[in-house]
Amino acid sequence: MTTMGTRGRRWSLLGAVVVLAAGSTLLIGAAGGAFRGRPVATTAACSAPALSGGVVDVSLIDMGGNGSMMMRGGQSGWRSWQPGMMRVAASTGVVAGRTVSLRVSNVGVITHELVVLPLPAGQSVGVRQVGSDGTVDETGSAGEVSASCAPGAGDGLRPGSTGWATLTLPAGRYELLCNLPGHYTAGMYTELDIT
Ligand SMILES: [Cu+2]
Numbered sequence: 001m002t003t004m005g006t007r008g009r010r011w012s013l014l015g016a017v018v019v020l021a022a023g024s025t026l027l028i029g030a031a032g033g034a035f036r037g038r039p040v041a042t043t044a045a046c047s048a049p050a051l052s053g054g055v056v057d058v059s060l061i062d063m064g065g066n067g068s069m070m071m072r073g074g075q076s077g078w079r080s081w082q083p084g085m086m087r088v089a090a091s092t093g094v095v096a097g098r099t100v101s102l103r104v105s106n107v108g109v110i111t112h113e114l115v116v117l118p119l120p121a122g123q124s125v126g127v128r129q130v131g132s133d134g135t136v137d138e139t140g141s142a143g144e145v146s147a148s149c150a151p152g153a154g155d156g157l158r159p160g161s162t163g164w165a166t167l168t169l170p171a172g173r174y175e176l177l178c179n180l181p182g183h184y185t186a187g188m189y190t191e192l193d194i195t
Contacts, residue, residue, distance in 0.1 A: 046149035048164040053099025056192065057091040058145075060157065060178060062108030078134040078182025086186040088114070088176055094193045101166040102176075104145040104157060111156040112178045112188070113146035114163075119173040125189045134181030142174065143167040156180070169194045 063085045086108070104114045118140055119125065128136040147154025148161035157163045171194045178188035 045160055046162050048103045048162055051101035051103060051164060052166055053101050054095035054097055055101045055103055056095060058102055058104040058114060058176060059087075059089045060104065060106045060108055060112040060114065060188070061087040061089060062110055062112070062186075064109060078180075081182040081186035083185060084187050086112075086178070086183055086188045088178060088188050088190045090176060090190050090192060093191055094195060096195050098168050098170065098194060099166065100169055100192075100194065101164060102143075102145050103162065103164045105162045106157045106159050109159050111158055111180065112183065113144065113157055113180060115144050115146075115177055115179045116142040116167065116169075116192075117175050117177065118142060119175050119191065125175045125177075125191045126184075126187075128175075128177075128184065130185055134183075134185070135179050136177070136184055138179060142169055171195055 102114065102116070106112050115138055117128075117136075117138065130136055143165050144153045145163040145165045146152075146156055147163045148156070148158045150163060152163075152165050154163070174192045174194065176190050176192050177184050
């Protein structure tokens with residue numbers, strides 16, 4: 001939570017931090033080229049700049065890569081993920097005020113993302129219909145964090161990296177979820193309410 005007293009100072013630091021974040025992205029891009037062809041277990045750690053509004057820290061968690069421990073009945077790919085093997089953990093389930101910043105860290109070993117979908121009245125998290133491709137319908141998405149060491153949408157939040165987004169959300173209930181194939185059914189969802 002940001003107090004009025006620290007807000008001004010945080011904003012004054014924002015410019016410098018953004019420059020640093022941009023530099024980190026360039027370094028990671030260079031590292032990706034150097035290590036192309038090798039499995040990338042982690043990427044360089046990075047941190048988000050100062051963020052406005054109510055800040056929610058989100059961790060994306062998995063119990064390991066697509067290896068033998070994740071296999072089910074000899075199946076491979078997303079169908080091998082079992083419920084409970086992945087998780088979205090948020091630092092709070094309720095934010096007061098419509099400006100919400102999501103600071104999302106991938107602490108797992110495979111790529112994830114975070115999508116914000118409004119929850120229909122009376123609907124619980126984790127019950128959306130999953131298509132044959134292992135994903136849910138993102139129609140009506142209120143935002144996404146899926147870039148490594150950068151804000152907003154990208155090609156996925158790589159292991160060890162952080163992404164972020166500041167959203168203006170109408171009051172209501174939302175579901176934060178990872179919509180990579182099979183990750184929703186593996187347990188990657190949680191509720192965030194805006195009051
Ligand atoms: Cu995921």
